[in-house]
Amino acid sequence: FTDNEDMVYIPSNTSFNASSGITVSLWLYLIEDLNCNSYNNFRYLFSKGSSVIPYEGYHVIVEEDRTLTWSLGTTDGVLRYHAETPINIGEWVFLSFTYSAASSEAKIYLNGEELTGAYWTHDWPVWGGGILSTDEPLLFNYATYEPCSFGYGHLPSYMDDFSLWNKALTQEQIRQTMLHQVSVTAPNLVSYWDFEEIEDGMIPDKTNAQNHGYAYGLDYVTGAPVNGWLSFTPANGSIAAGSSARINLTADATDLDQKNYTAQMTVLSNDPKHPAVKIPITLKVTAPLGINKDALTYTLEQNYPNPVTTETIIGYHLPTNAQINLTVYNLQGQRIVTLKDGYQTAGRYRITWTGLDALNESVPNGMYFYRLVVLLPDGHQTSAIKRMIISR
Structure with a gap:
């Protein structure tokens, strides 16, 4: 997302209204800081509900200091939970946000570790119960106003592997989601969007629910190619600590326009401090010079x-x-x-x-x-x- 108008739109679906519990997980890479000349320059990571305060639905915002606030409209009031740990710039991180209606408890996880946080109670001192449903769509990188007019704008970032669950997952389940590819038939999984497979502006939902999303102002979201010019073998596997393995990458420039094409290869680790290494790959297509x-x-x-x-x-x-x-x-x-x-x-x-x-x-x-x-x-x-x- 490199422009204020860049966003992803998921049409409303009743399955998104997870009243008794919810987990939202995704990979995020912040490109730059959010500072905007002393404005409260917060940005929406994702939102389903009101664009300002979610009297119904839920959303997450990235504050000006790169900390996170997780908000939900509940039957007893608006819950707002703020974690104090900032997200680093230029580093892939795995974020998870959970809420259980049974305990009225919200949690935020960074790379599988629960963050210390606190509830904001000065304006909404009471909350709890089920999440209020809403007919609003699910939006990624939704900019409510022009950047810096009152601290709003787009979130300069890459995103990938966005999953929505109708249950508050445990920490161990979140870690398994982080370290392994999500099974599209997993229990309580509502939808799973693989941003690397965007094609013709559509981001596919990999589950049987087929809640496909749409990208606006984007040719690609994570840097992955639209046309499948890159292939690699093996496609997946594991490497023991202290050892190495060879991965063969093949680039096919047939029928490609003369420009740069970018992609990435992801290596996941069980090290909570470095859970993902995403290796950039660039193919530069120039005028044909013949085969040397x-x-x-x-x-x-x-x-x-x-x-x-x-x-x-x-x-x-x-x-x-x-x-x-x-x-x-x-x-x-x-x-x-x-x-x-x-x-x-x-x-x-x-x-x-x-x-x-x-x-x-x-x-x-x-x-x-x-x-x-x-x-x-x-x-x-x-x-x-x-x-x-x-x-x-």
């Missing part, structure tokens, strides 16, 4: 062994003579050591690295990247990058 068969056969091999304990071998293949550079980097992109820099004739090469940096000191355990850059005979440059793990 030599360039297609420059290869960089996965190091072996990996993880590395004492030493490892990095192999690569040059089909023609070329100027090359092979360098190891840390996760921050800082150069650790250059293993080869210079002219080489065509052939297969193997270089042994013993885990020492440019100062001949052992590098700490952790993940590293190695990159091969090749200056092709026609003046163009190609490169490949792979990762490895140091574990002594």
